Amino acid sequence: MDDRAIAWLNGRLVDADAPQITLRDHGFTVGDGVFESVNLTPAGPFALTRHLRRLARSARGLGLAEPDEATVRDAVADVTRAWREHGGERGAALRITWTPGPGGAGSTRPAPGSPGTLAVLATASRAHAPATVWRSPWPRNERGALAGLKTLSYAENAAALAHAHRMGATEAVFGNTRGELCDGATSTVFLEDADELVTPPLSSGALAGVTRELVLEWAAMEGLPVREQHLPLSALLSVPHVAITASSRGIAPVVAVEGRARRPGPLTLAMAEVFARRRTSDPDP
Missing domain, CATH: 3.30.470.10 (Aminotransferase class 4, branched-chain amino acid transferase, N-terminal domain)
Incomplete structure (x- = not known):
């Protein structure tokens, strides 16, 4: 180490x-x-x-x-x-x-x-285990003073992540006070169905992730279907594919949601290739 x-x-x-x-x-x-x-x-x-x-x-x-x-x-x-x-x-x-x-x-x-x-x-840098997620029992306050800001007041993320670890997952996923999908404790969440990648808008209370921003921009440039949309937190359990993004890992498929296996989605894998290529060609996009 x-x-x-x-x-x-x-x-x-x-x-x-x-x-x-x-x-x-x-x-x-x-x-x-x-x-x-x-x-x-x-x-x-x-x-x-x-x-x-x-x-x-x-x-x-x-x-x-x-x-x-x-x-x-x-x-x-x-x-x-x-x-x-x-x-x-x-x-x-x-x-x-x-x-x-x-x-x-x-x-x-x-x-x-x-x-x-x-x-x-x-x-x-540390190696990442395959991404597995669990819903946080506590909501993110999308109307709070810290909503969307990357602050040192990180205790709610740490508590949610500790809960996810106790449940056998590597990442916690927050809903907001309206019951909508928000973001992860250390990541942004993308859901994938047969047609597109979807992530909650920033009005959900989600952090404006840098990798999230690049995925939205680069996917549009490459012709990959991606958009922002309010989604119920329960959608995390029903969609066939889930991905997370973070500065330390780019975009990565989620392999299990609350113990239920998930396969990497084709759009997630395509976006991962795009991200790796563009990150190499432009270090400060």
């Missing part, structure tokens, strides 16, 4: 295993902050521009100042260079984290104009 890690914090490379963050940081005390997970490929950080766009959008959605994009890009470049200098020919997962910085122990944020905390961490 490759347990190497390269870390950058507030302007410099640091020891990833040494204490670095103050215990008063608002990201630590109340989960107030945003993050991105970026796939580091041999060609560089994949879709970095889209990830930074979403990082800024999530910060605005929380009412936080946006991190300086040039600084984030410099930090990613420093970490990428260090990862490769330390023998990191394999792919890596880059985690970009932004918080408002140190504050009090309560929920009141640091004063406006505080410098904030910016961190970038690289760790070795």
Whole structure:
């Protein structure tokens, strides 16, 4: 197991295993902050521009100042260079984290104009087990303050994922408060029937996944039928094919839904080929 890690914090490379963050940081005390997970490929950080766009959008959605994009890009470049200098020919997962910085122990944020905390961490990419899913017993609130934002307040995802693991699945799938299909704890969900791939619209409360966005765009360019549509959560159990998308794995077929086997769909497999080809040809689409 490759347990190497390269870390950058507030302007410099640091020891990833040494204490670095103050215990008063608002990201630590109340989960107030945003993050991105970026796939580091041999060609560089994949879709970095889209990830930074979403990082800024999530910060605005929380009412936080946006991190300086040039600084984030410099930090990613420093970490990428260090990862490769330390023998990191394999792919890596880059985690970009932004918080408002140190504050009090309560929920009141640091004063406006505080410098904030910016961190970038690289760790070795991990192999994924075949995707199996289980419905979360708790809904996603599509009208909540965090809907559609990639925030550090990730406890509901962790709880749903732990429940899925107890049920023998690798991923949890959320419905929303209206009983509609929403998204996965760490992924976007696509359903496939005989004619098309369908994913819930962002108004369902789903995160605006970068891979989701690329699948929608690239499928249209390649003539593969794909669209957004509100769907009942129960559709997860009735369709013949299910797929999930995530930055760490592209698009992958789901092989079981709540213990019932599913075959990879032909459109899912076709889209996986398109994604692999286009990701190789354009590292920052």
